[in-house]
Amino acid sequence: MSATQYTVIPERVTLAKLTYGYAASDFSSMKASGISPWVESQLDPNLAEGDSCAKKLVGFKSLGMSVKQISAFDPFSKNNYSAGFELSTTTVIRRLFSQRQLYEMLVEHFNDYLHVPTYIAWQARMPYDRDVIRANVLGSYPDMLVASSLHPAMLEYLNGNDNTKDAPNENYGRELQELHTLTSHGGYVESDVVNAARVFSGISWDYDASQLVIDPDSHWTGAVSVVGWKSSNDGTTPAAIRSVAESLVRYLALRPETARAFSIRLARRFVSDEPPNSILDVMSAKYLQTAGHIPSVVKAMVVAPEFLLSAGQKVKRPMEYVGSVVRALKVELATAIQPGDASRTDDYFHDSVISSLVWYLSTQGQEPMNWPFPNGFPDKANPWTNLNGQIRRWNLGASLAHGWNEQDFHIPPYEQLLSGVTAEPAAVVDALSQIFLGTALAQDDRNDILAIVSPIYDASSTQSKLAQYAQTATSLILSMPTWNFR
Amino acid sequence: MTEQPCGCPDFANARAGLTRRTFLNGMLAMGAGIVISNTTGLRYAIAASGDTGADVIITLSMRGGMDGLMAVPILGDRNLARLRPTASVLDSQALILDRTFGLHPNLATFKSLYEARELAVIHAVGTPIGTRSHFDDQNSLELAAYGKPGTATGWQNRYLEATGTTGVLSGIAVSDQTPVALYGEASTMAFESLDDIALGDIETDHKTYVDTLKRIHSRSDRHWSQTAIDSLTASEALKQVKSNPNAKYPDSSSANRFKVLASLLKAGIPIKTAAIDFDGEFDVHSNAGVRDGSMANNFSDLSASIAAFKADLGPLWRRVTIVTLTEFGRRLEENASAGVDHGWASVMFVMGGGVRGGQVVAKWPGLNESQLDSGDLAVTTDYRHVLAEVLKVRGGLSSGAISAVFPSFVPKTLNITHPLHLRTTPQRKRPAK
Structure with missing residues (x-):
């Protein structure tokens, strides 16, 4: 598109990129406060969804249910699809009607980043959205990743539940590095995949008891290394096994390659399909400097000059x-x-x-x-x-x-x-x-x-x-x- | 599209002189294609690119990593039996292809096509670089430009360009999304269902509405706008297509995609290449269910879908070549959860009336530990050899055009196809072994 067709009004561009769509009310409040204060207010954990949204969500029981409660709730246990459909529905309501527009955009983004489809683990998918994604989206990415690594939805989706010492299931160990952290040019090799799988072996979700189980008998013990991270991995208690797993996840989450991959993915959501290196440099630096603090990286992206210059570069999904x-x-x-x-x-x-x-x-x-x-x-x-x-x-x-x-x-x-x-x-x-x-x-x-x-x-x-x-x-x-x- | 430079200057000549727009106007004036018929009543539309009988090349993608040894096991192999105690076909259950290879018992249609010499099997086949990553390997498999980094067009789109085809419905994905193989300069269309893809009406006559949308989009040079104009043209042309299956399809989303494609072909839509994703669970990290379960179900659906598609097409079956693709096969040794992790080489099936079927083509690498590649069946045949032969022989491309479709690649003949002109000769059936 030629530049003449698109008049760049900064508030318009910002709303088009950071919300599900321009609304006159957002425009006037942004005009009144300025762009940065508006972004700050959107990232305030105390900002309410607003009455219009809250009222529409009242009937949806699973929003407040634990995995155990969802498992025991007849409409879900007898028709598993209903649990996923309830999540799809509440998600659409929030995206359309919540005042926390940037928050919802980020929730969608991190649901894509640490993706689990709604047809997987019907008991756990709604709690995953709430307790892993929403609970951490205004906090740190390493925390979100740790929560994800131990959540029943992820354990089910990427086969953590099947991962034992005898023949480690590599699915999560690979995607943790390829999709959630380093990405495929981030320097890991096949042995890193196997070792990551070993670190997580024996960690699974017990559906009967609705709790995380760390079974030392199923855990592969012995020294492991994953792209420079090393552990003797000789713990024989659940706490020791969990602590080694968490240490690996945090190490990977704070690698410079992860900072870059995280920034590319975030900028691809909000800036352009192929975001310029200059903005990625700023975002990656902020990521490392703040140990993966999500709102800080978002703010660094929004104030970068490339942000407004990328007006109209993304096709609306x-x-x-x-x-x-x-x-x-x-x-x-x-x-x-x-x-x-x-x-x-x-x-x-x-x-x-x-x-x-x-x-x-x-x-x-x-x-x-x-x-x-x-x-x-x-x-x-x-x-x-x-x-x-x-x-x-x-x-x-x-x-x-x-x-x-x-x-x-x-x-x-x-x-x-x-x-x-x-x-x-x-x-x-x-x-x-x-x-x-x-x-x-x-x-x-x-x-x-x-x-x-x-x-x-x-x-x-x-x-x-x-x-x-x-x-x-x-x-x-x-x-x-x-x-x-x- | 202006955002992405075309990675294929070789096509400049092929495209010269005939723009998509002028071609289209000509084509629509004649109806949706040129229809020829022969004595058997065969009705078939050809693209106006000059070729009079190239096949419709159909890809069937089995995303997730479809294992070749589950589909086509090597018979009597001790390594396979030992390392896959549960995730394998028992020799006693396998359908027999030849002395060396069997077939999963649920692939009955494939067995009969093989016997009718309309299906060839290529084994130990795969990508030249195996990263074991779904996303990298699917991407590079569909770009198919290993020797030319930075290429942003897919091989199926480059095929369309090489044929000089400019019809908006020449390249089809029966899908909600456009697959990477179809990315590029040539117009392609993606839709999963024939329902609700007709433009509705507003308060003006339909033609004015369509023409206005086209004019508005013609003023923008975005890829989006270019596609929008073609979408309007295609959508209008597709109104004549009705779903009228002549066969009973299984109740599955994959079968539905074949049903849609059959409707388009029977209506004479001049498709040159189509992409279908098989909707199955191939990424079997746990409980692979080869004998009973996930993989067994995948193969039943696959077999029944192809059977229905063939029956539905009737004589048109002789005008299609179907090639199956997957990003990789799986590790030889199954894991503790009766699943199998990512591997490398797999199997490809090529089927259709012009296929030199009834043979398994394999430079077999062996399954001893020293013969494996990081524990996986090694690739001894690059998948591009299969595609290149199909495009050259059944798609009617010249050798020069093939090198534009697969840059920096020297294809070799696997002898899995009959020349196009032999098509009208009835295939003699060979008795089953």
């Missing part, structure tokens, strides 16, 4: 497309979410009005957390740039702009969004362009859109003239290339 439309149009759920019905074990959350969005995301290949491989959803443009994604995206945009799915979604009257705007085609198109794109349309695009919008007024319709112009114009603006980038 399906979730960001949905989020940006919902937030810009201030779409609300048409009815309150009913609490789950424990007597309906076949379909516990039978009338969640947000199901249609979860389903839409799944047809777009981005049902929350359900990527089938350990590396998390792709985060470059190419895989998402295709017919499936584009046609469905335009159809969803038109549907939301027109309020066609009125059973599920309520679109506020355009009279509110366009308060004070004359009900004339050009005025409506220009105002909507400012709302969605933060800039005037290029002349040719404006003419094309007006050519469709101008003749549509139907005096016999029950809808106002303004609404008729606005919904057609909105559909077209939402399908523009610019709207699909952040």
Whole structure:
């Protein structure tokens, strides 16, 4: 895209990158406080999700349940899918409606980084999101990684539960180095994979007792080294075995190669597909200097000059497309979410009005957390740039702009969004362009859109003239290339 | 696409003179392709690139590391029996391919295709560099440009470029996402279902809506916009395609993908190459379930899906070549959890009417400890030899074009394909051994 098409308004760029989509309220508060204070406030652990979000989450019981409680809860134990679906649903609600937008973006990012699909370990996946990801996302990455390494969801997914001294299961030992820390050019070799597996052998989750078990009899003892880290690994107590495992994880988490890999991945989420070295240098240095303090690295990224210069360089993934439309149009759920019905074990959350969005995301290949491989959803443009994604995206945009799915979604009257705007085609198109794109349309695009919008007024319709112009114009603006980038 | 430089200047000539846009206008004026027929009523669309009968090259990716020794075990091998006490096919259960190799008992369709000489097996085959990393090996396998670091285009896309094909539906992934093998300059389309991929309507006539979206996207030079224009064209062309299976497919997502592809081929969509991911659990670090369980189920689904696809295609089966791919096989020795960790060499299946089937091609490296590569079956045949022969012989590419698809690689003939012109000769069936 040529630079002339995108007017860089710093607050716009920041919101497009750090939230699920521009919302007028965020824009005004950022304008009032300045960008850095706004980012600070987003990273405040005490910031509330907000009433609108909190109310929608009330019925979802697993949010507060332990692994043991989830295991014992009939609707989940009799239909395991329900537990994962509840997590997908609450995740979408939070992404769309929480005031903690940057926090939710980071939660998604680290769910991708230390990925476990929701169809794995149904008893443990919701607690993993809460106790491993959310609990640490405003803290240190090494802490998050340690928590992940011992959590039943990860132990199940990457076969820690099967890893014993006789023939160590290498799955976790490899991905710990390849995906979670060093990455494949980070200097580890096959023997490092085997040794990492040995360090974790005998650590598993006991589903009957719902607790972590460290079994010295299944643990491989003897000296081990992993990319420079060494241990005699001769402990015979659970505490000693755990401490060696934790020491390895912390060592790997604080390697310079990890700092770089962590920064690349974070910048690929928020800056561009191939982030410039200059910003990666700053982020890696901050990572090492703060021992992997996540908010510090995020702030270093946001204040770097490359951040604003990367305006519009990321293709919105399906979730960001949905989020940006919902937030810009201030779409609300048409009815309150009913609490789950424990007597309906076949379909516990039978009338969640947000199901249609979860389903839409799944047809777009981005049902929350359900990527089938350990590396998390792709985060470059190419895989998402295709017919499936584009046609469905335009159809969803038109549907939301027109309020066609009125059973599920309520679109506020355009009279509110366009308060004070004359009900004339050009005025409506220009105002909507400012709302969605933060800039005037290029002349040719404006003419094309007006050519469709101008003749549509139907005096016999029950809808106002303004609404008729606005919904057609909105559909077209939402399908523009610019709207699909952040 | 402007963001990524094309790593393939060799295609400049192939592309000269015919832009995607002008081709497309011509093609749409004629309908979705040129339809020819022969006396058997065979209906087939060809791309307008000049070739009159190249096969549709279909890749079937088994992501996760599909083990070759579980699919095609070497018979009577003591190492295999000893090191895989549970994660192996018992000799007594294996279907017999030849004196040396067997086949997993659930791959019955593969056995009958082998007997009909329509399926060839290439064993101890794999990538030239085995990192044992899913993601690095899948990536490099699909880029297939080991001699040319920094290449950002996939081999299937370079194949499209080399053929000079410019139709928007020439390269298809039956998937929600575009796979790496299809990245590149040539237009490709990804969709998993024929439902909901038609552009809806707003308050104007449909053609105006489509044309307006195309015009708006034509003013941006982003890859996104280029693809958007093609998506609109493709989506309109796909409206004529109905799902009308002539066979009973198993109830699985992999089978559904084959069903979609069959619908497209039967409707005469001029596809030159298609990518399907097999949706199975191949990354069997624990409880591999070779005799009963994960792998046994994978093979049942695979076998039934191919059987249904072949039956559904009818005479069109003779116009496709299917090649299976996986990033690596697995370690020879199973682990304590009855699973098998990442390894290196695996097996490839090549099937279709033009395949010189009924043979297992393998320079067998052996399974003694000294013959293994870090405990894994060693690669003695580079997978690109298989792809290169298929593209050259069944895809009708010249040797020069092959070197553009697989840079810095000298292919050798494995003799697993019949020349294209032999297609119309009925295949004589060889009695089973």
